[in-house]
Amino acid sequence: MATAWAGIGELVTNDRTHPEGDGSALGIITDAAVVEEGGQIVWVGARRRMPEADERRDLGGRAVIPSFVDSHSHLVFAGDRSAEFTARMTGEPYDGGGIAVSMAATRAATDDELRALLGARIAELRAQGTGVVEIKSGYGLDVPNEARALRIAREFTEETTFLGAHVVPPEFRGSATGRDDYLDLVCGEMLTACAPYARWIDVFCEPNSAFAFTGEESERVLRAGLAAGLEVRVHGNQLGPGPGAELAVALGAASVDHCTFLSDADVDALAGSATVATFLPGVEFSTRSPYPDVRRLLDAGATVALASDCNPGTCYSSSIPFAIAVAVRDMGMTPVEALLAATVGAAKSLRRNDIGVLQVGARADLTVLDAPSYLHLAYRPGVPIARKLA
Ligand code: NIG
Ligand code: FE
Numbered sequence: 373m374a375t376a377w378a379g380i381g382e383l384v385t386n387d388r389t390h391p392e393g394d395g396s397a398l399g400i401i402t403d404a405a406v407v408e409e410g411g412q413i414v415w416v417g418a419r420r421r422m423p424e425a426d427e428r429r430d431l432g433g434r435a436v437i438p439s440f441v442d443s444h445s446h447l448v449f450a451g452d453r454s455a456e457f458t459a460r461m462t463g464e465p466y467d468g469g470g471i472a473v474s475m476a477a478t479r480a481a482t483d484d485e486l487r488a489l490l491g492a493r494i495a496e497l498r499a500q501g502t503g504v505v506e507i508k509s510g511y512g513l514d515v516p517n518e519a520r521a522l523r524i525a526r527e528f529t530e531e532t533t534f535l536g537a538h539v540v541p542p543e544f545r546g547s548a549t550g551r552d553d554y555l556d557l558v559c560g561e562m563l564t565a566c567a568p569y570a571r572w573i574d575v576f577c578e579p580n581s582a583f584a585f586t587g588e589e590s591e592r593v594l595r596a597g598l599a600a601g602l603e604v605r606v607h608g609n610q611l612g613p614g615p616g617a618e619l620a621v622a623l624g625a626a627s628v629d630h631c632t633f634l635s636d637a638d639v640d641a642l643a644g645s646a647t648v649a650t651f652l653p654g655v656e657f658s659t660r661s662p663y664p665d666v667r668r669l670l671d672a673g674a675t676v677a678l679a680s681d682c683n684p685g686t687c688y689s690s691s692i693p694f695a696i697a698v699a700v701r702d703m704g705m706t707p708v709e710a711l712l713a714a715t716v717g718a719a720k721s722l723r724r725n726d727i728g729v730l731q732v733g734a735r736a737d738l739t740v741l742d743a744p745s746y747l748h749l750a751y752r753p754g755v756p757i758a759r760k761l762a
Contacts, residue, residue, distance in 0.1 A: 373409065373426045373427065374407055374408070374409040374414065374425040374426050374427070375407065375408050375409070375425060375426065375427045375428075375429065376405055376406070376407045376422055376423075376425035376427070376428045376429070377405060377406045377407075377408070377429055377431060377436065377738060377761065378405040378419050378422060378428055378429070378430050378431070379405075379419070379430035379431045379432050379433060379434075380401075380403070380404040380405060380406065380419070380431050380433075380434065380435070380436045381402065381403065381431075381433035381434060381435055381744055382400060382401075382402055382404075382435040382436075382744060382745050382746070383400065383401045383402070383404035383406070383416070383435070383436050383730070384398045384399070384400055384435070384436070384437040384438065384711065384730070384746050385398070385399035385400070385401060385416060385438070385729065385730040385731060386398060386399055386438055386712065386715055386716045386728060386729040386730065387399040387416075387729055387730065387731045390416065390417075390731070392404075392417050392418045396708070397708060397712060398708060398711065398712070398746070401416070401417065401418060403418060403419050403420075404416070404417065404418060404419055404436075405417065405418075405419040405422040406436070406730060406736070406738060407422070407423060407425050408736035408738075411735060411736050412733065412734070412735060412736055413730060413731065413732055413733065413734050413735070413736050414732060415732065416730055416731060416732060431740055433744065434740050434741055434742060434743065434744070435740070435741040435743055435744060435745050435746055435748075436730075436738055436739065436740050436741070436761075437501075437711065437715065437730075437738075437739050437741065437746055437758075438503075438715045438716070438727070438728050438729055438730050438734075438737060438738070438739065439501060439502060439503030439504070439715075439727070439737035439738060439739040439760050440500075440501050440502040440503065440692035440714050440715060440718070440739065440758075441502070441503060441504050441505075441677075441679075441714070441715060441718035441719045441722065441724070441727050441728045442497060442502045442504070442505040442506065442679050442680050442682070442690070442692060442718065443506045443531075443627065443629075443650060443677055443679045443718040443719075443721045443722050444506060444508075444605075444627075444629050444650055444652060444679035444680065444681050445497075445505055445506060445507055445508065445679070445680055445681065445682045445683070445690070446507070446508045446510055446511070446535075446681070446682065446683035446684075447490050447493045447494070447505070447507050447525070447682060447683075447690075448478070448486060448489075448490055448507060448508075448509060448511065448521040448524060448525050449474045449477070449478050449489070449511045449683070449684050450474070450477040450478045450480070450481035450485060450486060450489060451473060451474050451476070451477025451478065451684065452477075452684070453470050453473055453474065453684045453685055453688075454688075456470045456473070456685065457658065457688070460658075460659060460660065461660070466611070466659045466661070466685070466686060467581050467582070467583070467611070468539055468576070468578070468581040468582075468583045468584055468611075468685075469583060470684075470685045471510075471511070471538060471539045471583065471685060472539070472541065472542050472583075474511045474684050474685065475511050475512070475513050475541060475542075478511040478512060478517065478521070479512065479514070479517050483520065483524065486520070486521070486524050487524050487527070490507075490524060490525065490528060491528070493682070493690060494528050496690050497680070497682070497690040497691075497692075498759075498760045499756070499759055499760075500690065500691045500692065500693060500756065500758055500759070501692060501693065501739035501741075501758030501759055501760055502680075502690070502692055502739075502760065503727060503735070503737030503739070503760055504529065504531060504719075504722070504724070504727050504735075504737065505528075505529055505531065506529065506531035506532075506533060506572070506679075506722060507525040507528065507529055507531065507532055507533065508525075508532075508533040508534075508535040508538075508574055509521035509522050509525070509532075509533070509534055509535050509536065509538075509566065509570075510535035510536070510538035510574075510576075511538070512536075513536065513538065513539070513541035514541065514562075515557070515561050515562045515565050516565075518534065518536050518562055518565070518566050519562075519565040519566050519569065522534060522566050522569035522570050523569050525569070526569045530571065531571060531572070531722055532569055532570045532571055532572070533570060533571070533572035533573065533574045533605065534563070534566040534567070534569075534570040534572065534573050534574070534597065534602065535573075535574045535575070535576070536557075536558040536562045536563070536566065536593075537555070537558050537574075537575040537576065537585055537589075537590070537593040538576050538584075539576060539581070539583035539584055540554050540583055541554065545583075551589070555585075555589055555592060555593065558593055558596075559592060559593060559596035563596055563597065563600050564600075567597075567600045567601065567602060570602055571602065571603060572602055572603050572604070572605050572626075573593070573594060573596075573597025573598075573600075573602040573603070573604055573605075574604075574605045574606060574607060575589075575590040575593045575594055575606060575607065576607045577590035577606055577607060577608045577614060577615065577616035577619060578607065578608075578610055578611055578612075578614060578616070579612075579614050579615070580611040580612035580614060581611055584607075586615075587614070587615030587616075587619055590606070590615070590616070590619055591619055591623070594606070594619070594623055594625075595623070598623070603626055603723070604620070604623050604624065604625040604626065605620075605625055605626055605627045605628070605629065605721070606619060606620040606625050606627070606628045606629065607629055607630055608620055608628045608629070608630060608631065609628070609630055609631050609632055609633045609634055609638065610630035610632050610633075610655070610661075611632075611633075611661075612633050613633045613634075613635060614633070616628055616630075617631060617634055617638040617641065617642060617649075618637070618638060618641050620647050621641045621642060621645045621647050624646070624647070625647050626647065626648065626721055626722065626723050627647060627648040627649075627650045627677065627721035627722075628642070628647055628648075628649060628650065629650040629652060629679070629681070630650075630651075630652055630655065630664075630681075631649045631650070631651060631664050631669070632655075632656065632661060632662070632663075632664040633664075634649075634664070634665070634668070634669075639668050639669055639672050639674070640672070642669060642672075642674045643669065643672035643673050643674040645674075646675075648674075648675045648676065648677050648717065648720050648721035649666075649669050649674050649675070649676050649677070650676070650677040650678070650679055650718070650721050651664055651666055651676060651677070651678055651679075651699065651703070651713070652678075652679055652680070652681035652687065652695070653678065653695045653698035653699045653702070653703060654680055654681060654682075654686075654687035654689045654691075654694060654695050654698065655681050655686045655687045656698075656702075657687070657698055657702075658686055658687045658688070658689070659686050659687075663702050663703050664703065666699070666703045666704065666705055667703075667704050667705075670705070670709060675717055675720055675721075676709075676713045676717055677713050677714070677717035677718040677720065677721045678692070678695050678696065678699055678710060678713040678714040678717065678718065679692075679695070679714075679718055679721075680692060680695055692714050692758075693749050693753075693757070693758050694753065694754070695714065696710045696711065696714055696749045696750055697749065697750045697753035697754075699713070699750075700750035701750065701753070707746065707747050707749065707750050710749075710750065711746055711749065715728040715729070716728040716729055737760065738760070738761045739758050739759065739760050739761065740758075740759060740761055741757050741758050742756075742757040742758075742759075743757050
């Protein structure tokens with residue numbers, strides 16, 4: 373059955389080539405319509421040329437954009453770390469130590485509890501305009517709990533990421549060989565158990581945290597993942613300068629995420645590569661870290677993405693409109709750059725060309741704004757104007 377969405381005052385297609393578009397990177401068509409059938413877009417254009425459809429819905433002149441692609445989240449967790457956040461607001465630094473708190477609560481939860489928590493979080497992000505979401509494991513940190521997190525995440529998304537190398541769990545921290553023993557487990561039995569449920573492998577490459585992994589340790593994990601058929605993404609350069617970005621480029625990662633502390637060499641390496649630099653402004657907001665210098669990467673020609681990083685530690689917000697508002701207000705991105713980064717840029721970081729864009733053949737992931745223009749995303753921070761159309 374074909375459904376026509378008509379009465380779209382401003383349609384952002386991200387398709388520069390549409391003949392009725394404005395020729396900009398956002399490919400804006402005014403007074404537009406979109407027809408979908410079976411979850412795919414079959415027609416996009418000016419409303420006056422709209423073909424017949426079985427059902428017609430009118431959006432009353434609102435703006436429509438491609439649904440946000442949230443290419444970085446940690447949504448499978450139980451427990452509460454609001455006290456840790458509150459302590460940070462009065463000066464406590466973030467060092468990754470709280471991950472063990474979420475790990476303990478996540479291990480203690482039943483499958484049904486985790487499924488219900490995840491389902492509620494997915495509903496929350498759809499209500500804020502997100503379509504496809506990537507979901508990482510990383511709060512199980514043992515074989516059954518990492519595999520369980522990915523199995524449950526797979527019920528909600530095809531973009532699942534094995535993050536057994538999030539931190540060294542407490543039970544491996546005491547001894548001299550503990551780190552290596554944990555890495556043996558991650559690269560062996562845990563990877564074997566998790567790979568069937570995962571598309572991606574990720575690692576928290578962060579020599580500035582005692583709990584996360586060095587460049588060499590990270591490379592070992594990522595190479596094991598590649599050998600098991602997984603594709604690579606990296607947490608890098610979050611807490612300080614480090615080897616994450618260069619490692620990501622060297623291994624052909626789809627994305628390196630955070631990028632808060634990049635050297636000139638990192639920027640050059642990213643700009644000359646197909647690795648997307650993903651920024652997570654909610655993390656800097658919620659940890660009081662300095663914001664990354666995204667302009668350096670944009671001006672060097674790198675592909676950039678914006679995502680939520682929704683997680684219980686560094687950013688418990690699933691709102692991409694919020695990330696866009698912060699990116700525009702505090703990181704010097706233009707509203708155009710921020711919207712592109714949160715849609716087509718994030719889609720590239722997942723190696724997808726069927727999302728983040730509204731054109732024939734793409735997924736019918738439409739987000740309507742209770743506003744006349746995409747400019748309102750940054751202009752109306754904290755106001756729930758975006759929602760994904762069912
Ligand atoms: O992306 N940096 C590593 N992992 C998460 C935070 C995890 C946590 O503190 O629970 C992040 O920021
Ligand atoms: Fe993260």
